[in-house]
Amino acid sequence: MQHRLSENTDKLSYQDFARSILEGETLESKLLAAPVHWEGWSPYEIPRHPGRKGRLAFSEKQIKFPKAHHLSGRENKAIALHSFANHELLAIEMMATALLIYPHETEDDVRFKKGILTALRDEQKHLSLYVGRLRELDFDFGDFPLNDYFWRQMEKLTTPAAYTAVMALTFEAANLDFAQYYARIFRESGDLQTAEILDTVLADEVAHVAFGAHWMKKWKQDADLWTYYQSILPWPLTPARSRGIDFDVDLHRRAVGDDSFVKSLVAFEDPFKVTKRTR
Numbered sequence: 001m002q003h004r005l006s007e008n009t010d011k012l013s014y015q016d017f018a019r020s021i022l023e024g025e026t027l028e029s030k031l032l033a034a035p036v037h038w039e040g041w042s043p044y045e046i047p048r049h050p051g052r053k054g055r056l057a058f059s060e061k062q063i064k065f066p067k068a069h070h071l072s073g074r075e076n077k078a079i080a081l082h083s084f085a086n087h088e089l090l091a092i093e094m095m096a097t098a099l100l101i102y103p104h105e106t107e108d109d110v111r112f113k114k115g116i117l118t119a120l121r122d123e124q125k126h127l128s129l130y131v132g133r134l135r136e137l138d139f140d141f142g143d144f145p146l147n148d149y150f151w152r153q154m155e156k157l158t159t160p161a162a163y164t165a166v167m168a169l170t171f172e173a174a175n176l177d178f179a180q181y182y183a184r185i186f187r188e189s190g191d192l193q194t195a196e197i198l199d200t201v202l203a204d205e206v207a208h209v210a211f212g213a214h215w216m217k218k219w220k221q222d223a224d225l226w227t228y229y230q231s232i233l234p235w236p237l238t239p240a241r242s243r244g245i246d247f248d249v250d251l252h253r254r255a256v257g258d259d260s261f262v263k264s265l266v267a268f269e270d271p272f273k274v275t276k277r278t279r
């Protein structure tokens, strides 16, 4: 893609930056690092799939995530790292999409996107860390099948509030628990390098959840955050997806900054599971 440089600066327009990442087909294009400027907006239609070719292409094949007590083996470790890396890449592509499709009129619109860009750059850092660790183990990104589960939610995220409800308050919130859990598992198995990467991811994830919560509190008007969140979360996602393994109530409270929201999350029962249990 031709990059248009702004007249007086050497910065890339945020739209060109986001499109290069979303439509680019290689790992290098997904890791593009460039200063951006925030001028302009033009309509953008979400592609069916992000650009991905060769080893990065999505696969229908399923790969089983290894059990925690099997994560000390080199290949199982690689499968886990590969899955984490794929989640980072999907987050990068969804954040790039968010920069392109959401309103770009008010100062708040742009401020919101600047927050997304900060998170996107964090996700690029996480992806690089996971891929680096994979390579240390003599594997590479693309060695195992890549699924598009998170991406399939993107077409439902038609508003910034839907985006923050799903990305920050659900997927990234669950990662507060998962990152902590797997950091502990890897630390216990003696793999400190992987544990430290997960520590880094966890610290950034707290900020990403807080970012989403901050904006949802602004948009909710008189509603309470829990009611607002539930009213926006697109089917079939439920708040149960916001809790990971070993749900850390205090950390969620710190990240979301709303005690009654987290209290409701603790009490929430997934209707699907309830249905299953009574059958």
Ligand SMILES: [Fe+2]
Pocket: 088, 091, 122, 123, 126, 201
């Ligand atoms: Fe991340």
Ligand SMILES: [Fe+2]
Pocket: 091, 119, 123, 172, 204, 205, 208
């Ligand atoms: Fe994140």
